[in-house]
Amino acid sequence: MKSMIDGKKIHLVAATLVDRRRIYEWCFQSETTKSHSGPPDYPEKPIASYQDFCSDYYEEYFFTGAQPKKGQGFLIMTKEEAIGFISYSAFHLKQNYAELDIWMKDEASCGHGYGNDAILALSDYLNQYLAIDQLIIAPSNRNVRAIRSYEKAGFERTDAEMKEFLAEEYTSLYGEGDYGIGETAILIKDFEN
Numbered sequence: 001m002k003s004m005i006d007g008k009k010i011h012l013v014a015a016t017l018v019d020r021r022r023i024y025e026w027c028f029q030s031e032t033t034k035s036h037s038g039p040p041d042y043p044e045k046p047i048a049s050y051q052d053f054c055s056d057y058y059e060e061y062f063f064t065g066a067q068p069k070k071g072q073g074f075l076i077m078t079k080e081e082a083i084g085f086i087s088y089s090a091f092h093l094k095q096n097y098a099e100l101d102i103w104m105k106d107e108a109s110c111g112h113g114y115g116n117d118a119i120l121a122l123s124d125y126l127n128q129y130l131a132i133d134q135l136i137i138a139p140s141n142r143n144v145r146a147i148r149s150y151e152k153a154g155f156e157r158t159d160a161e162m163k164e165f166l167a168e169e170y171t172s173l174y175g176e177g178d179y180g181i182g183e184t185a186i187l188i189k190d191f192e193n
């Protein structure tokens with residue numbers, strides 16, 4: 001595993017357990033939270049507690065690199081500071097697939113192309129070093145900024161349902177997507193095309 005992945009504007013550094021709480025806070029307790037979770041815009045996606053974040057979303061191996069086949073997390077860094085987080089997870093998907101998640105720590109870090117650059121850098125890394133040739137990302141349909149950034153990074157919207165990408169044993173748990181069928185936008189990037 002490389003501990004640093006270079007993009008054009010940012011670089012990615014493997015996140016550690018020391019980073020776990022602030023990464024949670026950037027996701028669920030920051031000014032960017034309202035773009036993806038909680039009322040008024042996302043009542044169907046509740047704000048997770050730190051305990052739930054650790055047990056349901058981001059187990060220890062995302063911060064130790066101990067299980068690269070299941071997933072790992074990275075800080076998105078400018079030259080000066082950490083500005084966000086990006087991860088891949090594959091434990092719940094069919095062979096050779098991975099799902100990406102990304103969020104910035106504040107609004108000042110959004111809209112500079114950093115997210116786009118982080119997605120490109122991690123996508124290429126996964127393809128090159130972990131032989132992953134199908135990537136998926138599944139925001140809300142209403143998260144226009146996120147969808148725009150992902151499309152610029154080569155992802156395309158698909159009508160396929162989430163369950164088509166999931167390993168059999170996870171279809172009942174994750175089959176509807178985070179925002180429900182019809183409200184979850186599914187975008188894929190296929191390195192074989």
Ligand SMILES: CC(C)(COP(=O)(O)OP(=O)(O)OC[C@H]1O[C@@H](n2cnc3c(N)ncnc32)[C@H](O)[C@@H]1OP(=O)(O)O)[C@@H](O)C(=O)NCCC(=O)NCCS
Nearest residue numbers: 032035103104110111112113114115116139145146148149
């Ligand atoms: C989603 C996110 C990671 C994208 O990273 P980013 O660095 O902000 O995105 P980029 O700068 O690469 O691209 C954003 C694009 O959306 C456009 N955009 C911004 N606000 C927009 C809006 N309200 N409507 C439509 N497009 C919008 C920008 O103009 C830009 O497109 P352009 O380069 O063609 O002008 C980041 O915005 C973020 O962390 N948002 C809050 C958390 C979040 O929503 N995470 C995703 C959960 S699935």
